[in-house]
Amino acid sequence: DTGVSQNPRHKITKRGQNVTFRCDPISEHNRLYWYRQTLGQGPEFLTYFQNEAQLEKSRLLSDRFSAERPKGSFSTLEIQRTEQGDSAMYLCASSLETGGDQPQHFGDGTRLSIL
């Protein structure tokens, strides 16, 4: 079990640029979640996948945000035309859903800073 891996750990970019983050879940996990955490707050749900299917998206996920999980393994989260308000920690989690609420295992996150 190598855990959930997120890359990069830190991303600094100018407003208006596009950014992409990657998440590699625990290998046998079929569910993958993205959350956003701003300073001093708890994480907020963005979206999740079961295998390659994106099953739910939060209202927080504006049309500038897109997430994919093309082969049901790793996932990418892209933000287009970044804004100051996008500065946050982006967390990825995975779980093995067999019925019921299984614990989600988190990566260390990608911290995005918009200049």
Next chain:
Amino acid sequence: AQSVTQLDSHVSVSEGTPVLLRCNYSSSYSPSLFWYVQHPNKGLQLLLKYTSAATLVKGINGFEAEFKKSETSFHLTKPSAHMSDAAEYFCVVSRGKLIFGQGTELSVKP
């Protein structure tokens, strides 16, 4: 709708004294509840999980939590705090996706 409220934004204890972090939940049905811990600039680590099998749940690092339906509470406790326990703690209710409380920052004084 499901939600959790963490009653203290910051708790400070001395090393070796008990820890109590308070959480109330709101759920229209029997909830799945978790406590997660987050150290600075790190992801979240699962401390413990409640899923109705037992009301007293034991977790890692000596933490435990008691589910009280009558009080809609799920408080986290530890008998003796250690310096390494200093971190942010989140009470979480699950509905597939996780719904987090605002967090409680625990400080441990030597």
